[in-house]
Amino acid sequence: MLLLQPMSGFLLVCRRAMAPSALGKHLVACLLNVSEARRKDLVETVARAAIFDCQGVRREGTTVLNIFNDHDYNRSVITIVATIDTIRESVLSACERACGLIDVSAPAGSHPCMGAVDLVPLYPLGEEVGVERCAKEARAVAESLTRRVTGTSVFLFGWADAPQNRGLAQRRREMGWFRRSADMAAVRPDLGPSPQTRYGITGVGSSPYVMNCNVTIDTQDLALGRAVAAAIRESTPGGIPGVQVLALPHEGAVEIACNVESVRGSPPCPSGAEGDPWPSFCLGGQPYCHAPASLITSRVSELAAQRGVGTRGTALVGFTPRECRDLAETALALGVAEFWKEPHRIRM
Secondary structure, three states, X not given: OOEEXXXXXXXOOOHHHOOOOOHHHHEEXXXXXXXXXXXXXXXXXXXXXXHEOOOOOEOOOEEEEEEEEEOOOOEEEEEEEEEOOOHHHHHHHHHHHHHHHOOOOOOOOOOOOOEOEEEEEEEEOOOOOOHHHHHHHHHHHHHHHHHHOOOOOEEEXXXXXXXXXXXXXXXXXXXXXXXXXXXXXHOOOOEOOOOEOOOEOEEEEEOOOEEEEEEEEOOOOHHHHHHHHHXXXXXXXXXXOOEEEEEEEEOOEEEEEEEEEOEEOOOOOOOHHHOOOOOEXXXXXXXXXXXXXXXXXXXXXXHHHHOOOOEEEEEEEOOOHHHHHHHHHHHHHHOOOEHHHOOOOEEO
């Protein structure tokens, strides 16, 4: 259940109790990852570029729901939601502003990154928007970015990487993203010139929604964290479907940082030990679902406990797919562009 506190004279109610709006059927989310978090004013300037043009006029049908800043990683995730017809210009404007303000020639965070704008994923939220349409918009964003910001380069992933449709984890391995210091001279972008030190290289793509769920375990032993991460990774027998995961040093502990991909099909029936049911939604007439944060947390806690280690907590970066659409419909209905600035509180 999604509950919201009053904000700025409005009372936001749970959208799940209301009929889906016609606008909601055409919504797309971009979880824009930029390699800066310690200068929050700068990150907010990037976010505002998505919702206001250069004359300060608001772009209709666009809102920024959330800005997640991680000081230790020096990485921010900006949740931009717009209609499929307006998402391209919103995202491009934010990317342009980020490229003008962020220099990754001397990275300062503990999270891997290869670009000032590190990742531009587009996710369909509405029934009338398929992944293929998002992929078309993602390719247009990639092409336009390399034209509008001279020196930028791009690799494609997911449905935007036609016809191979290689996933983000595979493309990152190919680019050297997981290495502490990638050899940028060896990187071969799909679009644009060889990566320049200021901009690096940007991943642009499309897929069903990917949620970020991070569980902190109370240890500084990175090898232990990697063992826990490997055990829940989708590719491991008995791993959690849709989960791609890294173990990273974070604020004096180790964070099990999970990308939780939506998987096609009906949700599995959880056993009593697995807790909450898998949330499900529909895209283009096809059912999708994703592993709940409670399941990831319980698996990580169990694996850590087997090694004599406790957990410090779980953080969701942004929202689940359903929450993202619900909040976006509410924000757009109320005309709230800078939704992240409102004093709302979310309980899940």
